[in-house]
Amino acid sequence: MSLDKNTVRNIAHLARIEVPDDELEHLACELSKIIDFVEQLSEVNTDGVPPMTSVADLSLPQREDAVKDGGYQDKVLANAPEADEGFFLVPKVVE
Amino acid sequence: MAYVIQGDKHDWEVVIGLEVHAQVISNSKLFSGAATEFGNDPNSQVSFVDAGFPGMLPVINAVCVEQAVRTGLGLKAKINLTSVFARKNYFYADLPQGYQISQYELPIVGEGEVILDMPDGSTRTIGIERLHLEQDAGKSMHDQHPSRSYIDLNRSGVALMEIVSKPDMRSPEEAGAYVTKLRSILRYLGTCDGNMQEGSMRCDANVSVRPVGSTELRTRCEIKNVNSIRFLQQAIEYEARRHIDVYEDGGTISQETRLFDSAKGETRSMRSKEQAHDYRYFPDPDLLPLQLDPGMIEGIRATLPELPDEKKARFVRDYGLSPYDAGVLVAEKAPADFYETVAKGRDAKLAANWVMGDFFAALNRTGKTIENPPVTADNLGGLIDLIADNTISGRIAKEVFELMVETGKAPAIIVEEKGLRQVTDTGAIDAAIAAVLAANPDKVAEYRSGKDKLFGFFVGQVMKATQGKANPAMVNDILKTKLAE
Amino acid sequence: MSKLTNLTIAQARDGLAKGDFSATELAQAHLGAIDKARGLNAYITETPELALAQAAASDKRRQAGNVGALEGIPLAIKDLFCTEGVRTTAASHILDGFTPPYESTVTANLKRAGAVFLGKANLDEFAMGSSNETSYYGGVENPWKRKGSDAKLVPGGSSGGSAAAVAARLALGATGTDTGGSIRQPAAFCGIVGIKPTYGRCSRWGIVAFASSLDQAGPMTRTVRDSAIMLGAMCGHDPKDSTSAPMPVPDFEKALTGDIRGLKVGIPREYRPEGLSPEIAKLWDQGIDWLKAAGATPVDISLPHTKYALATYYIVAPAEASSNLARYDGVRFGLRVPGKTLDEQYAKTRGEGFGKEVRRRILIGTYVLSAGYYDAYYAKAQKLRTLIARDFAEAFKAVDVILTPTAPSAAFAAGEKTDDPIAMYLNDVFTVPTSLAGLPGISVPAGLNAEGLPLGLQLIGRPFDEETVLKVAEVMEQAAGFTALPAGVEG
């Protein structure tokens, strides 16, 4: 199995997705199957092949430096689960 | 003069690299059209892009790109014609997208340099590793509520230049000089206002130590967000000493991010950041590679202002100033311009002494700014002219200068009103001398019998009699002849 | 006059122009049909009031003499497009209660063209799926049934609600999005036409992102002509999307000349793996004969890296998704599951808010990007992607268009593949390469299998050459004469 329980626990933490301990084993198997499936790419020789950056062969368009957006605090906060005095609220973060 | 820290076992040197985050001067954000102004209502300068709403996409600000190129040119750095924006993935309350758009493998600016002007007049060249463009995060406030942090995204998406130095600095003093010089260059270029209080210039220090003479690079610690040069230097001193103590007790330093506590004057480990990060950088698929046209770069190069180093060299060359004086005068553009107005067509050294001496003193004393100075450059120049044409002596000039600070009047007017014009008419001086000699026959006798030390006494008496307005040179000549009779 | 819901967009356009019926009547007919067919679960959110208001406004515009390309045409909108003031879910629990304060560029273009929105169509959660079974709002039922069987079949995915709605006459057309086949495969499963245009043709602004380098919006309709009409209204350069192509929008409908004489049609041998269902192989040969009969020349071609496309896709797409979906954190919108600390709140919100398949893909994507694995997986996959794109570029030196099957099978039964991700992923084996190369691809209903279920053929074109794709598609459509109707739809 290419992924063990610990690896799954770690990536689940990186991704901030809660996974109950009793599901780790099963999930590790599922994910391993997928990783084993994509492993087949290793058999292809890609020496000197540039990784694709974008299928659209354009260069990055740039916009003018003008203030044309923002200024709608109400809309930004309208969907917030918790807000107060114009701020978003989250559980206190201790540094 | 190398900075060496004595340990119990041996002498140590400190190795310092700095990461400076400089907020780009632009009207709108790096990838959105929201305003960048400082200090408005929370979340009032936030677009749906900045707030990471579903389906929102970044579009890059052309001026931010130009500012990065301009800064790169100002740092004599290599500009990369192709650079790539990458996502730095991590979760934090003030990082709405769950990633910061930054540059990783291919930054817009490569290697460059910053030349430090040290107080002893010497210079040190510090290497620049890279400069890249990235988004600022929002602000979290933790003191508003017992159980809640408050999130304001106004800064979210504002353009930053992260300027990374090579580990070339060897003392807190050099680190301070580096930040000062970098700030000066950015301000000359107009790419960052350098305001450390408002956080538009923030500094992280990578600090390690090693025994003097060794060339190894030992484990470094990153000290985050030191928001003043003084704190930066304190933090480095403290951190270096901490490493040395650990090493000399046979311990090891583990690489970590630390926070400087300015109240305690010490650094402490940032628990929250301690767990190893895995940022999973990858090229941002919402953006294409940034291609720069060499013509655009040359266009910017053509509009670069004279930068501090060039100005300093010119001041040394054309005005005959010492490298240190020149360095002080060019640190900011305004005083340098002020000096050049004063020095124009005058004794440049004398002008430098007046600007750096009485003028800077008056500036501090009055708390005024160079933009609205206690004495205008033209008036100060006028004062120097009065000295040059013998209207007043240097000593009287000091008096006149103070009156100029008080009244703001032109020096010539003050000299007239106060009758401070130097006495150059021989008749008056003859009379004063005759009076002094008549009043002191015994001393005249002693002098003539060889006690020529008394000459200074006679000069003093004559100057006193003329309230210091007599031309010192003339007094000397006439006295000599009279006493020789 | 046949039922209003059975009209094509082109027919409805003419009927409205002639005044045979009004946009309001047309909308009402569809709202009625939606009412009767609610069991299909094709819509997550129905917007009848909005539809009638838009229809009334459209009738006014027509009286005033300004008529857009889709004036009064009732459409279903995949619930991945943000619609101002209308709840947008991406079929995910994590977007609970989210009402966008903005309108996606594509839907804004459709509104400007006069379209009427009937509601938000069901889909796989965050467009991750090939059967529409991952929707938090429940699966969609395919209106088609196997001969003599009542088993519920899937409509394909991720644009399953859109496909089912169009097939079941609950809309004249629908928007879809396609990341690895999400327009073309459900179109094939439901016996309709669906085109994924060239990457960059349609703006991605305001579409909930799955995999940014692959996502493309496109139309799903009952005829090729309808797709041409609708695509023209959807696409166009958008300065708000840095990957949107600054290309003029051709009159796609004009491209439907019916004349494909002399065109070279590539037949890629790698799309005929052993184990390919004989019915599919037979249909493909049939397609070749149709095009030959119309004066085109089949050309045997090779796309050597085809067999690696699926593995490449299942690295690139989850990697981008793991980052794109990081913004669903319970802070600014959508679901929040409280926790003692911020990290706990993130983990609970995202653990509960995302369904199984989405969690699976986020974890895979996080893994392949994580320290030490980037080069082995993500960088490697992007190199394969270069090779796959080169295969096509090479082939298009010799041919004008490529013909393949759309999917390896017809619609399958609900629950048949849900517990085997790989088996599910194989649905996209023929559509994924096109997506990886950013090329336009269309699926056209070409016939029925032995069980009476529709099968589709795919035509792939050069970048920004949707015109050739549509032209050939229409010729094939005529030749196939596909007139079969799904269960419960009378002509």
Ligand SMILES: [Mg+2]
């Ligand atoms: Mg950094």
Ligand SMILES: [Zn+2]
């Ligand atoms: Zn940074």
